[in-house]
Amino acid sequence: MEHGTRIKEGLVDIKGMGAFFYIPIGIMAVNAVYCYLTRGRYGVPIEIVRESYGIFPIICISFWISCLFEDLLNSEGREMLLSMPYKNLEYGLKRVIRYTLLYIIIFYIFFALAVLMIGRNVVMEAQDIYLPVLSIFFYSAFNFLIAVITRNSVTVMTAAGILSMFMYLTRGSASLCIYPLQWGNPNPFFTPYAVGIALFTATLALYAAAQMLFSNRDFLMR
Amino acid sequence: MDKLIIQSVDKSFGRIRALRQASLEISTGIFGLLGENGAGKTTLMRIIATVLKPDAGEITLGDIKWSRDSHKVRQILGYLPQEFGAFKNVTAEECLKYIAQLKGIRGSEECLLQTERVLKEVNLLEAKDRKVGGFSGGMRRRLGIAQALLNDPELIIVDEPTAGLDPAERIRFRNLLRQLGKNRIVILSTHIVEDIEATCQSLAVIKNGTSVQFSSQQELSAIAEGKVWTWKLSNADYNSLGKDVHVVSSKIHKEYVEARIIAGVKPGPEAEETEPTIEEGYLVWNMEQE
Numbered sequence: 001m002e003h004g005t006r007i008k009e010g011l012v013d014i015k016g017m018g019a020f021f022y023i024p025i026g027i028m029a030v031n032a033v034y035c036y037l038t039r040g041r042y043g044v045p046i047e048i049v050r051e052s053y054g055i056f057p058i059i060c061i062s063f064w065i066s067c068l069f070e071d072l073l074n075s076e077g078r079e080m081l082l083s084m085p086y087k088n089l090e091y092g093l094k095r096v097i098r099y100t101l102l103y104i105i106i107f108y109i110f111f112a113l114a115v116l117m118i119g120r121n122v123v124m125e126a127q128d129i130y131l132p133v134l135s136i137f138f139y140s141a142f143n144f145l146i147a148v149i150t151r152n153s154v155t156v157m158t159a160a161g162i163l164s165m166f167m168y169l170t171r172g173s174a175s176l177c178i179y180p181l182q183w184g185n186p187n188p189f190f191t192p193y194a195v196g197i198a199l200f201t202a203t204l205a206l207y208a209a210a211q212m213l214f215s216n217r218d219f220l221m222r
Numbered sequence: 223m224d225k226l227i228i229q230s231v232d233k234s235f236g237r238i239r240a241l242r243q244a245s246l247e248i249s250t251g252i253f254g255l256l257g258e259n260g261a262g263k264t265t266l267m268r269i270i271a272t273v274l275k276p277d278a279g280e281i282t283l284g285d286i287k288w289s290r291d292s293h294k295v296r297q298i299l300g301y302l303p304q305e306f307g308a309f310k311n312v313t314a315e316e317c318l319k320y321i322a323q324l325k326g327i328r329g330s331e332e333c334l335l336q337t338e339r340v341l342k343e344v345n346l347l348e349a350k351d352r353k354v355g356g357f358s359g360g361m362r363r364r365l366g367i368a369q370a371l372l373n374d375p376e377l378i379i380v381d382e383p384t385a386g387l388d389p390a391e392r393i394r395f396r397n398l399l400r401q402l403g404k405n406r407i408v409i410l411s412t413h414i415v416e417d418i419e420a421t422c423q424s425l426a427v428i429k430n431g432t433s434v435q436f437s438s439q440q441e442l443s444a445i446a447e448g449k450v451w452t453w454k455l456s457n458a459d460y461n462s463l464g465k466d467v468h469v470v471s472s473k474i475h476k477e478y479v480e481a482r483i484i485a486g487v488k489p490g491p492e493a494e495e496t497e498p499t500i501e502e503g504y505l506v507w508n509m510e511q512e
Contacts, residue, residue, distance in 0.1 A: 011316075012309070012312050012316050012317070012319070012320040015311050015312045015316070016309060016311050016312060018311050071309055076305035076306065077303070077305060077306050077309070079268065079271070079273050079301070079303035079304075079305070080301055080302070080303050080306060080366070080369065081324070082273045083271040083272055083273050083296060083299060083301040083303075084296060084321070084324040084325060085293055085296035085297045085324070085325060085326055086324045091324070217272070217273060218274055218275050221268070221273050221274055
């Protein structure tokens with residue numbers, strides 16, 4: 001597909017998401033302001049950013065992924081779309097990853113803005129890059145799978161909410177280090193490296209399962 | 223152009239057998255598929271549209287086999303399902319450009335050309351910048367046909383296209399369908415006999431998942447030959463007609479009622495045998511199946 005046509009296709013996808021496209025961006029903007037207002041409270045400045053950006057902005061990728069397939073999976077028009085000669089990988093997994101990468105870019109723009117607004121020396125570690133990235137990808141994969149199975153955007157967002165609450169309350173102790181909130185609400189018994197490996201593995205498995213189901217049009221039609 | 227051959231297609235959903243050895247041969251032109259709700263029409267349409275896979279049987283169009291070449295089928299197919307509710311937040315033009323890309327139309331210029339061509343064909347060019355969510359039912363159906371026409375498909379499937387449309391929209395839609403059938407295969411699935419009468423050269427009837435093909439509308443109406451009567455009755459006589467008398471339609475005049483009746487024998491001394499319509503042929507066929 002041409003670059004120009006891909007951008008236009010993206011604009012249609014974004015328009016299709018409606019207000020849900022802007023909700024995560026709004027939350028990230030509010031968090032940047034929060035970082036500015038609370039900048040004096042923390043001894044270690046990066047902790048303000050981790051606490052602000054490590055929970056809701058990471059979970060909010062759910063809004064995008066649940067809406068991305070609204071037309072294909074949940075609308076009255078899905079039969080028409082299912083009869084199209086789209087390539088399953090292109091329209092499924094690759095599309096999810098494109099939007100997840102876009103989300104990560106926006107996330108780090110606001111992350112950088114928050115750091116600037118703190119106005120103090122902010123010392124970052126490697127985990128401040130790879131943990132949020134892996135966590136966002138984890139939620140992206142999880143939501144993709146739930147979207148394909150349930151074909152209901154409300155259920156997708158609810159499932160993400162329930163998972164997050166469970167993870168937050170247990171601090172990942174019941175999920176074998178698969179803990180996407182480690183960056184914002186760390187479990188002291190986990191190392192960032194171990195959580196990173198666990199998230200990476202789980203994400204791959206979730207993406208594979210989701211794409212496999214997505215490629216089965218009979219299943220999507222049920 | 224090659225014929226579309228549907229051979230012994232079966233499909234079940236759990237214990238419900240939606241299609242039983244359905245077989246049809248469809249040539250260029252508009253082909254009608256008539257049947258009541260739940261007969262299996264939509265299931266067959268979905269199988270032809272590659273949205274569902276049959277449990278058994280095969281569909282071919284020349285060298286193309288549905289079981290082997292589903293991607294190729296989708297490239298030559300245009301499908302308008304019963305419901306077209308996708309892309310409510312975008313304009314008609316954006317919707318069609320998006321679908322054009324899904325259909326593999328390359329290049330933004332080609333996309334634009336095709337989009338404008340199909341919008342013009344369905345008389346929606348002036349509404350191209352309006353959001354799809356704000357369209358009336360008739361406009362949405364026309365947009366549905368527009369997307370089905372993108373990439374100039376050889377095979378178009380239209381499922382219950384006029385259900386819910388007002389009479390003016392229905393006539394407009396039928397005229398559009400007639401134009402489409404000139405050099406491609408168009409399959410029109412409907413329970414509205416008037417749609418078949420107005421547009422189809424040949425047809426099939428489907429009941430309980432089984433199909434019976436007719437080469438022309440006359441072949442179907444001929445089933446009711448000798449069984450359709452017009453009868454002028456007084457209001458009192460009309461109201462006292464027994465339940466065993468099958469009244470197809472009635473026209474109320476000042477002093478009498480003119481009824482069209484299906485009956486194996488002359489229902490009364492003043493009844494006159496009359497030429498059956500497709501609807502009556504279909505009703506008689508239906509009764510005979512039961």
